[in-house]
Amino acid sequence: MLNYLYQEQNWQAQMSDLITDPLELLEILELSVDQLLSGAILASQQFKLRVPRAFVKKMDIGNPLDPLLLQVLPHHLELEEHKGFVTDPLGEEQANQIPGVLHKYKSRFLLTLTGACAVHCRYCFRRHFPYQENLPKSEDWLNIKNYLEAHSEINEVILSGGDPLTLSNRKLALWIERLESLKQIKILRIHSRVPIVIPERIDEELVSLLKNSRLRVILVVHSNHPAELDDLTCSKLSYLAKQNILVLNQAVLLKGVNDSAQTLVDLSQRLFEAQILPYYLHVLDKVKGAHHFDLGAEKIDQIYKDVLASLPGYLVPKLVREVAGENNKTPLFGVTTF
Ligand code: SF4
Structure with missing residues (x-):
């Protein structure tokens, strides 16, 4: 477990210390940068990596298939186009009558x-x-x-x-x-x-x-x-x-x-x-x-x-x-x- 990277802090301090760099995340988890196939960095520019250290602490070190990691790590497959996969799948812009x-x-x-x-x-x-x-x-x-x-x-x-x-x-x-x-x-x-x-x-x-x-x-x-x-x-x-x-x-x-x-x-x-x-x-x-x-x-x-x-x-x-x-x-x- 990653005790060295996370000491209990109040939530505001944790919010201002999120991991946003995929390379830092991989380093903490002792994973090779090869994990980020070409395109993953671009994917992370389009939808930024954001993950609290307390959540990373729940991940397994050295496991590239950790189920928590897979939810947050940008992936080159995000750049692919697929029929039916759209930017507003629930049509929310239609339901958005006034701001918010x-x-x-x-x-x-x-x-x-x-x-x-x-x-x-x-x-x-x-x-x-x-x-x-x-x-x-x-x-x-x-x-x-x-x-x-x-x-x-x-x-x-x-x-x-x-x-x-x-x-x-x-x-x-x-x-x-x-x-x-x-x-x-x-x-x-x-x-x-x-x-x-x-x-x-x-x-x-x-x-x-x-x-x-x-x-x-x-x-x-x-x-x-x-x-x-x-x-x-x-x-x-x-x-x-x-x-x-x-x-x-x-x-x-x-x-x-x-x-x-x-x-x-x-x-x-x-x-x-x-x-x-x-x-x-x-x-x-x-x-x-x-x-x-x-x-x-x-x-x-x-x-x-x-x-x-x-x-x-x-x-x-x-x-x-x-x-x-x-x-x-x-x-x-x-x-x-x-
Ligand atoms: S599912 Fe979407 S809205 Fe909910 S926490 Fe994750 S990124 Fe934010």
């Missing part, structure tokens, strides 16, 4: 308050999203409020990525207070990968902010592999659950990373130990640059069938695909043409 707002589903409303993430996942469906044109400023609140009031069917606001937990507690508190001022909003959902890659983000101030909100708070973390869930990560997340904050997990099914039933079973069991329930298992969104993570429909069907046979129902995440323009996520099991 995505209204795709009837009762839920998504706010992207920041374009920043603590980690860049190579398969991210928003890797080409034009965040800079879409971040709401304080003066946009009035427009957002008017929009919400004009859509009384919306009762849940989702803070999503970029990653909302890269924001300071002060900024989060400000937005939560704004949302609390609207009676129609009952639920606040936060989608974040930060607790998985920098568990220290779950600090006392954040816990207090979430548990004292009048909104019912749900944290949806994003973990794809049981090796991401070390003891510190699990203890931070189970502490949140003990404070009456519902914690769910969504994962993405990725070739080379978690494409076996046993890995997914282990993931669900580890999540449960940390008082987290598996929520969604997403089939890869067809975003340009991520084709090499794609699994065929039959393989997905087989893996999922084995997961179903191995776990009690409450530990089986729903297998879904998000389809542009649909009113809900599309359940997939048993459909071999997706």
